[in-house]
Amino acid sequence: xxxxxxxxxxxxxxxxxxxxxxYHRFASRMYGICLRFAGETVEAQDLLQEGFIKTFQKLRSYxxxxxxxxxxxxxxxxxxxxxxxxxxxFNVNKDIxxxxxxxDAGADALSRLSQQELLDLIHQLPLGYRTVFNLYVIEGxxxxxxxxxxxxxxxxxKSQLSGARKSLRMLLNKQGYDHGRDR
Amino acid sequence: xxxxxxxxxxxxxxxxxxxxxEADPPPSVWNSLKERLSEQSAGRERWFKPENIVDWxxxxxxxxxxxxxxxxxxxxxxxxxxxxxxxQIHGSAxxxxxxxxxxxxxxxxxxxxxxxLDSVMFYKKMKLDSNGRYTFSKVPSGTYFLRIHVxxxxxxxxxxxxxxxxxxxxxxRASLIHTEFPEEDxxxxxxxxxx
Numbered sequence: 001x002x003x004x005x006x007x008x009x010x011x012x013x014x015x016x017x018x019x020x021x022x023y024h025r026f027a028s029r030m031y032g033i034c035l036r037f038a039g040e041t042v043e044a045q046d047l048l049q050e051g052f053i054k055t056f057q058k059l060r061s062y063x064x065x066x067x068x069x070x071x072x073x074x075x076x077x078x079x080x081x082x083x084x085x086x087x088x089x090f091n092v093n094k095d096i097x098x099x100x101x102x103x104d105a106g107a108d109a110l111s112r113l114s115q116q117e118l119l120d121l122i123h124q125l126p127l128g129y130r131t132v133f134n135l136y137v138i139e140g141x142x143x144x145x146x147x148x149x150x151x152x153x154x155x156x157x158k159s160q161l162s163g164a165r166k167s168l169r170m171l172l173n174k175q176g177y178d179h180g181r182d183r
Numbered sequence: 184x185x186x187x188x189x190x191x192x193x194x195x196x197x198x199x200x201x202x203x204x205e206a207d208p209p210p211s212v213w214n215s216l217k218e219r220l221s222e223q224s225a226g227r228e229r230w231f232k233p234e235n236i237v238d239w240x241x242x243x244x245x246x247x248x249x250x251x252x253x254x255x256x257x258x259x260x261x262x263x264x265x266x267x268x269x270x271q272i273h274g275s276a277x278x279x280x281x282x283x284x285x286x287x288x289x290x291x292x293x294x295x296x297x298x299x300l301d302s303v304m305f306y307k308k309m310k311l312d313s314n315g316r317y318t319f320s321k322v323p324s325g326t327y328f329l330r331i332h333v334x335x336x337x338x339x340x341x342x343x344x345x346x347x348x349x350x351x352x353x354x355x356r357a358s359l360i361h362t363e364f365p366e367e368d369x370x371x372x373x374x375x376x377x378x
Contacts, residue, residue, distance in 0.1 A: 014224050016217070016220070016221065016224075019217075019220055020213070020217070023213055023216065024213075027207075027208050027212075027213070028205040028206060028207050028208070029203075029205050031205070031206045031207070031208040031212075032201070032203075032204035032205045032206050033204075035204075035206055036201060036204070045208060045209070045211075045212050048208055048212055049212055049215060049216045049219070052216055053216070053219060053220070053223075056220065110193065110196045110197070111196060115200055115201075115204065118197065118200055118201070119201075119204075133197075136194075137194045137197050137198060138197060138198055138201045138202055140198070165193065168193075
């Protein structure tokens with residue numbers, strides 16, 4: 001904790017070795033987030049750079065309340081959202097509950113896929129679906145919070161999540177990982 | 184398996200796989216980030232050095248902050264100048280209840296409220312119109328004496344020669360005009376000279 005505070009203070013004094021240390025401490029975890037939110041690797045690398053620029057710019061506003069990693073994580077998520085905001089289109093699905101298909105591929109099918117294969121599946125989702133899926137399923141935000149972050153209604157967020165799940169199941173089915181074969 | 188269970192399992196699996204997902208970015212990311220950070224740091228240093236003030240006005244170099252500051256100063260100056268001269272002092276002069284059409288209004292600025300008689304300075308004068316009215320426009324905020332002179336060809340002269348706002352003959356008894364507490368009208372009834 002003390003060590004982290006000292007590192008932050010050094011970064012605030014524009015110490016380049018401290019900036020490098022902070023980067024290397026969090027780069028791989030933050031790159032993981034960027035890879036999930038971005039559609040492709042180059043885009044994720046740009047996001048990573050942008051996120052760290054923002055982190056260093058906002059470092060003075062860090063109040064040591066909560067974990068530092070959680071604080072950085074929020075900056076990266078907000079950066080990812082802001083960069084892609086203009087490209088996001090949220091087509092509301094007709095019925096949120098219509099697309100539950102228990103007979104489709106489920107959790108069992110997913111367990112047979114590698115991390116890279118799952119990431120490829122996420123990358124195939126449209127931007128709006130992908131963003132809401134990342135925020136809700138992986139980051140653990142509520143639909144109300146996602147609505148505020150993306151400036152959409154709570155129902156639109158639910159509908160995007162539903163659409164994302166449906167698309168993922170369809171992609172799994174297409175790849176032969178359907179529920180039936182799992183059993 | 185129910186829908187809810189499927190969804191929960193689905194979510195849980197993704198969360199477990201990706202919540203602590205890490206990947207090593209290529210070294211090129213740090214290299215270009217390092218360059219950007221040092222550029223920013225250098226820019227910040229240059230910005231605060233007074234000897235580099237000329238750089239601020241170079242096209243594309245810190246132009247926006249510079250222009251913003253210049254625009255802010257200009258707007259502030261404009262507002263200050265506008266507010267500074269918004270006061271108006273107007274009224275009429277009468278002799279024996281009749282409008283004084285031949286006379287002059289003198290405005291004196293009082294610089295020290297505590298010693299008005301020791302700090303008074305002439306500010307402006309103007310002739311009364313045919314209805315005995317005067318208007319001093321764009322008067323700077325402050326405290327003033329108003330004196331009306333009766334012309335020697337005006338009716339009532341020489342019994343009625345001059346008078347101050349407050350209908351007084353001498354300025355040590357005159358009322359002061361404070362622009363911060365404006366009144367509708369600053370009219371004067373010229374008092375008769377005491378023989």
